[in-house]
Amino acid sequence: MQQLEKFAVTKDNSKGRIYAEPEAEYRDLFQRDRDRIIHSTAFRRLEYKTQVFVNHEGDLFRTRLTHTLEVAQIARSVSSALNLNENLSEAIALAHDLGHTPFGHAGQGALNRCMSENGGFEHNLQSIRVVDILEERYAEHPGLNLCFETREGILKHCSKKNACELGDLGKRFLEKKQPSLEAQLTNIADEIAYNNHDIDDGFRAGMLDIESLKETELFGMHYLEVCKVHKNLKKRVLIYEVIRRMINTLVLDLIHETKKNIKILSPQNIKDIRNHNEPLVAQSFELKKQSNELKKFLRINLYEHKRVKEMTTKAEHIIASLFMSFLENHQLMPHDYCKKAQENENNMEKTRVVADYIAGMTDRFAFSCYENLSNIK
Numbered sequence: 001m002q003q004l005e006k007f008a009v010t011k012d013n014s015k016g017r018i019y020a021e022p023e024a025e026y027r028d029l030f031q032r033d034r035d036r037i038i039h040s041t042a043f044r045r046l047e048y049k050t051q052v053f054v055n056h057e058g059d060l061f062r063t064r065l066t067h068t069l070e071v072a073q074i075a076r077s078v079s080s081a082l083n084l085n086e087n088l089s090e091a092i093a094l095a096h097d098l099g100h101t102p103f104g105h106a107g108q109g110a111l112n113r114c115m116s117e118n119g120g121f122e123h124n125l126q127s128i129r130v131v132d133i134l135e136e137r138y139a140e141h142p143g144l145n146l147c148f149e150t151r152e153g154i155l156k157h158c159s160k161k162n163a164c165e166l167g168d169l170g171k172r173f174l175e176k177k178q179p180s181l182e183a184q185l186t187n188i189a190d191e192i193a194y195n196n197h198d199i200d201d202g203f204r205a206g207m208l209d210i211e212s213l214k215e216t217e218l219f220g221m222h223y224l225e226v227c228k229v230h231k232n233l234k235k236r237v238l239i240y241e242v243i244r245r246m247i248n249t250l251v252l253d254l255i256h257e258t259k260k261n262i263k264i265l266s267p268q269n270i271k272d273i274r275n276h277n278e279p280l281v282a283q284s285f286e287l288k289k290q291s292n293e294l295k296k297f298l299r300i301n302l303y304e305h306k307r308v309k310e311m312t313t314k315a316e317h318i319i320a321s322l323f324m325s326f327l328e329n330h331q332l333m334p335h336d337y338c339k340k341a342q343e344n345e346n347n348m349e350k351t352r353v354v355a356d357y358i359a360g361m362t363d364r365f366a367f368s369c370y371e372n373l374s375n376i377k
């Protein structure tokens with residue numbers, strides 16, 4: 001078995017689970033966490049949730065599930081190269097998007113507006129709610145009872161107000177401390193994954209073109225490299241060759257830069273990692289700059305593209321009308337949710353039940369709910 005660094009997360013330095021459990025015979029803590037996540041209901045729903053494109057637009061686009069698997073692949077590679085806990089990185093990656101609403105960021109924005117007077121809605125925090133409370137699979141406890149380190153990695157960011165309510169888990173946001181290296185690297189693996197696959201999906205949808213993408217340094221550099229080696233490639237293969245190289249460059253840079261930072265700090269244990277004033281997992285200045293340029297390009301040319309915007313407007317309308325309908329009439333929700341909403345006197349709690357129900361929906365389920373409600377009206 002691979003020898004882990006002394007500052008990696010292990011079962012000996014783990015802060016453990018909320019509810020104590022006997023150890024498993026063959027699997028370590030984080031293999032178990034990973035398995036629990038894979039078997040969860042929220043994980044299965046990722047297949048029918050949007051990343052950028054709505055799920056029914058085409059079979060070839062990324063969904064949250066395929067995105068999640070790509071993040072897990074990158075996170076495991078980086079984790080293993082740095083002799084860190086690969087199982088933990090994988091578990092965090094697989095759970096990182098569990099709290100996403102239907103219709104991607106459009107859905108989250110809409111739900112956040114609906115909840116503005118009742119604590120707001122944030123997908124990161126919702127992912128924690130899913131694994132801590134909403135998944136109902138165990139007789140002994142609510143949620144999946146994941147280890148602290150897995151939950152810490154899922155909670156990438158958090159407002160001070162919310163951090164205060166999260167106890168131990170929120171502490172680092174108040175004390176400005178760092179999560180484990182496994183969590184830090186999974187966060188960047190997420191970025192590497194979506195920037196690159198959004199290019200691929202954007203091409204496929206005919207919203208991006210090589211001519212303008214070539215102007216960005218990161219894409220342009222690798223594009224020239226591919227053209228030098230291969231003449232007359234089919235456009236699709238050419239794009240894959242460029243993306244493959246970009247991911248490789250970004251991943252290698254991340255590994256090298258992080259190794260450098262580790263060498264300078266020379267951490268002796270995980271406390272040194274947590275107490276450091278900034279993350280040790282980082283991209284080089286140059287690659288960070290190039291990634292930011294690419295992100296900006298994607299924002300302007302893809303995320304704000306007319307077709308994506310149209311979809312966004314539709315999604316916002318659907319989420320807002322579902323929210324209003326369920327709030328006015330709890331009985332339109334399934335029995336469990338209806339009962340929970342009716343039992344709660346407090347308006348804040350009632351709206352949270354509605355938000356939980358909507359957030360758990362897949363794109364297509366939200367669509368059909370909306371259609372049914374429109375027919376009733």
Ligand code: MG
Binds near residue numbers: 067071097194
């Ligand atoms: Mg993600």
